[in-house]
Every structure is written in structure tokens, then in C-alpha cells.
Amino acid sequence: MMTFVNNDFGDVLLHRSSVRDFDPSVTIPREELTAMIQETITAPSACNLQAWHFEVVDNAAGKDLLRQYFMKFNLPQLESASAVVQIFGDTQAFKSYRDLWNKAAADGRITPEKRDEVLRTFLPLYEKAPQSMLVADSSVDSAIAATQLMLVARAHGYETNPIGGYDTTKAAKLFGLDPTRYVPVMAIAIGKPAKNGKDEMKSARYPVDQVLHFAD
Template sequence: MRNVLTKSLSEVIKERHSVRKYDPVFTISQEEINDMLQEAIQAPSSSNLQPWRFMVFQDKEAKKELRAIANNQEQVETASAIIAILGDKEMYKSVEKVYRGAFEAGFMDEANMTRLIESTNRLYPNVPEEVRKNIASFDAGLVSMQLMLIAKAKGYDTVPMGGFDKHQFVQKYKVDDRYFPIVLIAVGKAAAPAFKTTRLPLEDVIIEYR
């Protein structure tokens, strides 16, 4: 059998399907979850402010409790891990750490670092909260897709789930007001093949070339 880690990106993309039946006894170590997340957060983000945060559910009882607020979806309890992706609507508060890190790594000079920090602190706090939430949601989509492809490249299966009670999630897990839940991603080993799907013909989705 070919090592999944040697597959091309094109193969990984074509082989990734949403799986809803998982082997409930299969486990993924916290170390490997962290490795996948470390790779996923290389995704791009607006002003590099990285407005994504993660909550990882691996404990059996914790997943069972989460299932109750996730429309009773079986995979929430049977997958090896559920990774909740949250958005940071106050992402600008990370600006100094982000740009100082780039400066210390030698990626920019001090003057540029200072300019970027000051401009971000002028702009983002005055942007309406709804706009900041839209930015965080867009960037969370990038990191989520990257995470699912990374998982598939390692031989795991995934499914993203937007169908859960977000208000109840916030209440139950005492999520700080700065953050808001966006999507749950199940990660594990498939116990049954995914349902295959088709895509619209490319000519139906390209509006025009100019």
C-alpha cells in the first residue's frame, strides 16, 4: 500500500470526502492533533492576525456532552476528536505579538513593525464588530480546509459541521465574549465509506473570463 504521506496534493484533494461513520475505538494522540493544527495554522489570514482559536474534544464523556448540542450527530461522539474552530472578533489585540514576532525572526525591520502595529490599532478597533466577525469567519474557513486536507494526507477522515447550537456552545463552555464558534470538525478513522458526491460542471461555475 502506498504511504499516504507521499501522495500528491491533487490526490489528497480528490480522496477527501465527508465521513460520518467512525471507528469509535480508534484514537489519535494529542501530540498528533497538535502537529496537524501546527501545520493548519500556516494558512493565510487578514493582516496575518490569525483570528482562529481551537477547542479540542477527545474525552469520551466530553464528546457525548457535545453531541447533545450538535443536533445529536453520531460522528461527534464516535470520531477520535472534535475540533471546534472559533473566531476572534478582537483579533487586533494580537497585533503586537504577531508583528514583533516577524521582526524578531528578521522578516521586517523595526520601523515597518511599528508602522504596521500603529495602523492596525487605528483601523481594526473602529471597524464594526459584524465586519470583524466576517473577517474571522472567512479566515477560519481557510484554516479549516487546510486542517481537513492535512488530516487526509495523514490517513484520517473528517467532516465539517456547522449544524450545532452555537449559543448553547458558548454558554456550556463559558466561551469568552471575544470569541465565537464557527464550525466543528470531526477527525478519525472511517468505519464506513463516505457517500460520494458530484460537482457542478466547471462551465456552470465560471461566470466569465476577462
């Protein structure tokens, strides 16, 4: 179990800000990056499908791939970050769904009867689903994971920048992935801020009463 550098949930959640200028001298060990993804995938997902995939870039060769499809205004984050995690939605995650629940039953975490109920209820929905639904569900799952990753990174003592400015038609192919299966959702740059790396302009937020309505 990881001992977080920052275990103050209020600070982790409320004081997150986007960093565009990281300290390029900082390296994040791959063991820690793996732990961060392990903590990220405890995030919720539709029907527990976990329809996400992570490509972690932490070296020059990987950044060369990202440069081929990132928009220019996102290059400062790319160039200076310790790592960039490209998150894809996996539209065929349902093909592993039976194995997931069989293992849960074999480990005693769920009864065989409950496993069968879950598979009867949810698996046919995805096996018969149109591609548009598979893209939408995997994109939502991956967006939830992206948010969790940003908070996990803060708990580890790092800052992040969520990146959506890139050519979505190129991302999967450049990582050697099937573009009909893997849908690029978001990239997360991770690292330690440079001296003035934090966003100096605090982003304005809409008043809560503008975005909130209690349905009576």
C-alpha cells in the same frame, strides 16, 4: 517537521470525502493532534490576523459538551470520531496583533520599519471596526483554517467530516469561552473510517461553467 502518511497532494485534495461513520477504536495521540493544528495555522488570514481558536475534543467528557448543542443528525460522527475540533472565530485577535509583529521584528523576520508600517496600516482598521466586521473577518479566517485542517488530516492518514449543524448560541459558553468574543464557525470530526464509513454517495458537483465566469 512532520512526515506525512499521504504526501500525494492530488489524492489529498481531490479524493477527500465526508465520513459519517468512524472506527471508534482508533485513538489519535494528542501530540499528533497538536501537530495537525500547528500545520493548520499556517493557513492564510486577513492581514495575517489569524483570528481563530481551536477547541479539541478527544474524550468522553468533551463529547458530552458537544452533545448538548449538536443536532441529532450529526451525532453518529460525534460518537464515533477519534476527535472533534470546534473552530471559533476570535473577534478580539487584533489585541495580540502588536505583540505578533513585535516578536517578528525581534526575531529578525521583519524590519522595525516594516513592522511599524504594518501596524499603522492594519491595526487601526480592527481597533475601530464594528463587531459585524470582526465577526465576518474571523469567520472567513476560521473557514480557511477548517479547510486546511481537513486536508492536513488526510495527509496524516485520517478522514474528516465538516459539521455546521449545531446551536451556535451555546457552543462558546459550554467551552467556558466569552460568546461575545468567540464565534463558532465549524466543527471538524476526525478519525479512521469504519468499514463502510466513507460516503457511499459521491456528492454531485455543479458543472464548472455554471459557477465560473471570466470577467472581460
